[in-house]
Amino acid sequence: MPTALLTSDDTRTPAGLVAAVREVAALKRRVALDEALTVLAWVEARALPDELATAERSSERVEESWRWGVHAAHLAGPGAPVVAEHEAYEVTAALGLSRQAGCSYVGELIELRYRLPRIWARVVDLSLPLFKARRIAERTVLLPEDGAAYVDAQLAWAADKTTWAQIDRTVAEAVARFAPDLAPDDVADELDVRLGLDRPHGGVVALDGLLDLVDAHDLEDALQAGAAVLRAGGSEEPLGARRARTLGDLARGQAALDLEDAAPGGSASPVGEKRPVVVNLVRGDETAEAFVRPGSPTAVSVEQVRSWCSASTRVTVREVLDLGSTAGSDAYVVPRRLAEQVRWLHPTCVFPECRVPSVSCDLDHLEPYADGGPTAPHNLAPLCRRHHRAKTHTGWRYRRLDDGVFEWTGPMGQIFRVDDRRQRPRPSPDLRV
Structure with missing residues (x-):
């Protein structure tokens, strides 16, 4: 007997709710496919002619799955269509994605449609989730055409059941067969440690990386030992927090891990030079905001600042910066203050969806200095180098509205508004200037 999906008063039963979830999931897959097909229709309509798509592809092996030429954007592998760089910016902005994320997405769709046709056919008939197909495309973008065709033939028939490890092994086989020059000459070439300093959240950042196996074991031993020392010293923090603090101690060169000298119940004595912590308190019109460094504003509590002070040699208090000042300069070069x-x-960069920290950006005159535009706060905005070039040399234009919102117009006429005022966080209630 079929399970009832509705009760007598038309309320969904638990079985009905599960059925509704399935319907929504199926709808999401269809919508994702429709979006992908629309993007590919744009690619087909705006693909550059062969004689214009001659920007040389870099021979340097890179980790990202997207590549930019000077005027052409090579977003997928060899043999795939190429689009104009400044027009690709407009599509990524329309998708609501950052430049890097948007170019990766568009490039993976191009890779699937033109270099992995069997896998793409399974996406179109909804037998393979788009996210999994994109994972394969991300791995094949650097392969030559015969290498991509090999991966397509090997994985298409069972791509929906293929594990990530199997995908990586198949791509590695393709590299060995068709592009041995892409294989790393040394394992050390793959080692890296990345800190999310451009994306702080509540005074903490993410850490990710790839370590040598021996180094990883040594680090694990050090973290375990340091966490044990902190626990023996009376710390009641959870294990993860103690491991994180131990890593910070290691970065500052502290000998908090000298277990031979640390008796149970005692505390380890840090040695070595400690790094100063500088906290800027900036007063706006009505509220106080705390920043760890320019371009990465974050609200922090008094307790967190106090913990930083306990791990630092000194605390530096900087002069308060008046964010409401309208003072400018007669010179073209922007003064430091x-x-x-x-x-x-x-x-961050004020281009739509761009998240490049402003400390890494150029400061652009909205009204050109040569046309009488002042070097003043209301006429300056940070633009990353790519978007600065797009604004200067292509059809991108922008202006600042009376409410402080930036209005951009793309080369194909799309209008985007950027309100970066929401990026400045409100301070913790217990933080005062």
């Missing part, structure tokens, strides 16, 4: 003010006000 004015540059700091603009970067505090605008934490």
Whole structure:
């Protein structure tokens, strides 16, 4: 007997709710496919002619699955269509994605449609989730055409059941057969440690990396030992927090891990030079905001600042920066203090969906200096080098509205508004200037 999906008063039963979840999931897959097909229709319509798509592809092996030429964007592998760089910016902005994420997405769709046709056919008939197909495309973008065809033939028939490890092994086989020059000459070439300093959250950042096996074992031993020392010293923090603090101690060169000298119940004595912590307190019109560094504003509590102070040799208090100042300069070059003010006000590049920290950006005159535009806070905005070039040399234009919102117009006429005021966090209630 079929399970009832509705009760007598038309309320969904638990079985009905599960059925509704399945319907929504199926709808999401269809919508994702429709979006992908629309993007590919744009690629087909705007693909550059062969004679214009001659920007040389870099021979340097890179980790990202997207590549930019000077005027052409090579978003997928050899043999795939190429689009204009400045037009690709407009599509990624329309998708609501950052430049890097948007280019990866568009490039993976191009890779699937033109270099992995068997896998793409399974996406179109909804027998293979798009996210899994994109994972395969991400791995094949650097392969030559015959290498991509090999992966397509090997994985298409069972791609929906293939594990990530099997995908990686198949791509590795393709590299060995068709592109041995892409194989790393030395395992050390793959080692890396990445810190999410451009994306702080509540005074903490993410850490990720790839370590040598021996180094990883040594680090694990050090973290375990340091966590044990902190526990023996009376710390009641959870294990993860003690391991994180131990890593910070190691970075500062502290000998908090000298277990031979640390008796149970005692505390280890840190040695070595400690790194100063500088906390800037910036007063706006009505609220106080705390920043760890320009371009990465984050609200922190008094307790967190106090913990930083306990791990530092000294605390430096900087002069308060008046974010409401309208003072400018007669020169074209932006003075240091004015540059700091603009970067505090605008934490990232003001191009749509761009998240490059303003400390890494150029400061652009909205109204060109040569046309009488002043070097003043209201006429300056941070633009990363790519988007600065797009604004200067292509059809991208922008202006600042009366409410402080930036209005961009793309080369194909799409309008985007960027309100970066929401990026400046409100401070913790117990934080005062």
